[in-house]
Structures are given as structure tokens and as C-alpha cells.
Amino acid sequence: ARYVLEGSVQRAESTLRVTVQLLDAKDGTHLWAETYDRELSAANIFAVQDEITEQVVATIAGVYGVISRARFSEVKEKPTESLDAYECVLKVVSYYSDNWDAAEHARGRDGLERAVESDAGYSEAWAWLCHTYLDEYRFNFNPRxxxxxxxxxxARRAVASDSTSQLAHDSLAQTHFFRREFDAFLAEAERAIALNPNNAGILVSQGAYIFQTGDERGIALVRKAMTLDPFHPTxxxxxxxxxxxxxxxxEEALAV
Incomplete structure (x- = not known):
């Protein structure tokens, strides 16, 4: 395994301390560590376990999590034409987390179009390609x-390639939103969220668009996403x- 998660558990009376760290087994680099202190009782032991597990998974394995960010630096400097399909996806995700502009959009779109040519069954590549096409519409980036x-x-190719992919249903939901097909949007949004209610990236994208339909429940999803992934983009x-x-x-809006 490339990444190793280690941890320890200590208990003093009713206080539980869980310490977790993530290492890159390739070179021993220490990537992340966190300590969780919780009050423990017979009534909440499983709830505490689930809460810490969800937080750790979202922090290290989320779309903008620790592992993704570690890989971002590996692919950012590589020319797009030298990337494999997975690296093309990773590079586009890194742009979304940092500096997504028209120039990066053009390179990312070209790389993803090559990625789906080389691996037509790669659902995530189809889904991210959908986002680059949506960006032509919503940001006027390199429009065709x-x-x-x-x-x-x-987006439909993404779902056809993997009907269990959250990202595929997320891309289809967003497409329906911009096409103003709101019933279809809500159905796909709910399907994407249901596949993993603790995927912060999906929660924030669908929460934001659900809110734009006038449903304030979307804001609760955004807030949950921000709690799950402390490394989220601004x-x-x-x-x-x-x-x-x-x-x-x-005043509250300005403070945010």
C-alpha cells in the first residue's frame, strides 16, 4: 500500500483520546496527524466510533483530502500529454482546488478527452469531462x-460506465440543473448523496445547487461538507x- 494510516487509543476515566497519523510508505513522509478527544459512555460508544471514522475518512480520502493533495503536487508540473488517464483526472481536480482559469481549463479538457479515448470505461474521467463542458457554459471558458x-x-456515459459512482450522478445532476430540468436534477442529486452521505465534495456541490432552487436544506449539506473536510477550497x-x-x-455574509 502506498499510504499507511496508524493510530493509538488512550482512555482516562470517561475521556477517550484517539491519535491518528498518515504516512507515505514510499518515502516515509509524514502527511497528516490529528488527535480526537471525546467524552465516552456506554450510551455513545458506537456514535463516537462512527463520528471519528467519518471524520478521518473524509479528511484523508475526500476529493480535496490529504491523499489527493499529496498527489496534486506530483502531477501539477507534468505536461498534460505525458499523463495517464488517472493523472489527467487528478490534475483537473487539483485545478478546481486551486487555480481554475481558462488556460488550465483548456489543458484539463484536452487531457480528459484523451483520457476517455484511451479508457472509455473510466467513469470518473467522463464525469470530470462533463464539468469542463459545463464550465464552457457557466464560466465562458473556451466555449464550443x-x-x-x-x-x-x-454525464450519461459516466453513469453508464459505473452506475454506483457518486461523481457520475453528481455530474448528471449538475447538468440537469443548468439545463433547468429541476425534477431530474433533484432526483440525481438525491441519488448522488445517498450513495455516500459523507462525501464532502458531493455534499457541497449538490447542497449549493439545491439551495439555488430555493430549498434551504442545501445549506445544511454545505455546512456538513465543510465540517467533514477541513482542507476544502475557499x-x-x-x-x-x-x-x-x-x-x-x-454583516454575516461579509464575515464569511
Missing amino acids: PDPLDRALAV WWYFPIARYHFKRGEY
Whole structure:
């Protein structure tokens, strides 16, 4: 295994301390560590176990988690034409976490189009390609004709390649949202969330769009996502700021 998760458990009366660290087995690099202190009782022992497990998994394995960020630095400097399909996906995710602009969009889109040519069954590559097509529409990045039709086609390919992929259903949900097909959007959003209710990246994307339909339950999803993944990009704050602005809470919006 490339990454090794180690931990220890200590207990003093009713206080439980769990210490966890993540190492890169390739070179022994220490990537992350955290200590969790919880009050423990017979009534909450399983709830505490589940809470800490969810937090650790989201922190290290989320789309913007510790492992992804460690890999980002490995692929960022590599020319797109030298990347394999997985590295193309990873590079696009790294751009979304940091500096997504028209130039990076063009390189990312080209890389993903090559990725699905070389591996037509790679659901995540189809899903991220959908996002780059949506960006032609929502950000006017390197627009080509019919971006929403192309986005719908590749999102459906993502789902067809892996019907259990959250990212595939997430991409299809977002496409329906921008096509103003809101019933289909909500159905796909609920399906994406149900596949893993603790995937912070899915929670924030679907929560933000659910909120834009007028349903304030979306904000609870965004807040949960931010709690699960402390390494999230700064743009995750935007739905919270928009929520306060919509309610006339301008000071709170500015604070966010």
C-alpha cells in the first residue's frame, strides 16, 4: 500500500483520546496527524466510533483530502500529454482546488478527452469531462458549440460506465440543473448523496445547487461538507455567504 494510516487509543476515566497519523510508505513522509478527544459512555460508544471514522475518512480520502493533495503536487508540473488517464483526472481536480482559469481549463479538457479515448470505461474521467463542458457554459471558458448537450452526453456515459459512482450522478445532476430540468436534477442529486452521505465534495456541490432552487436544506449539506473536510477550497464558503445575503444578513455574509 502506498499510504499507511496508524493510530493509538488512550482512555482516562470517561475521556477517550484517539491519535491518528498518515504516512507515505514510499518515502516515509509524514502527511497528516490529528488527535480526537471525546467524552465516552456506554450510551455513545458506537456514535463516537462512527463520528471519528467519518471524520478521518473524509479528511484523508475526500476529493480535496490529504491523499489527493499529496498527489496534486506530483502531477501539477507534468505536461498534460505525458499523463495517464488517472493523472489527467487528478490534475483537473487539483485545478478546481486551486487555480481554475481558462488556460488550465483548456489543458484539463484536452487531457480528459484523451483520457476517455484511451479508457472509455473510466467513469470518473467522463464525469470530470462533463464539468469542463459545463464550465464552457457557466464560466465562458473556451466555449464550443452546444456545451450543455455535450455535458449531458458525457454525464450519461459516466453513469453508464459505473452506475454506483457518486461523481457520475453528481455530474448528471449538475447538468440537469443548468439545463433547468429541476425534477431530474433533484432526483440525481438525491441519488448522488445517498450513495455516500459523507462525501464532502458531493455534499457541497449538490447542497449549493439545491439551495439555488430555493430549498434551504442545501445549506445544511454545505455546512456538513465543510465540517467533514477541513482542507476544502475557499470557494466552498460562497454558498454560505449567499445564504446570509439572501436573508439580509449582510454583516454575516461579509464575515464569511
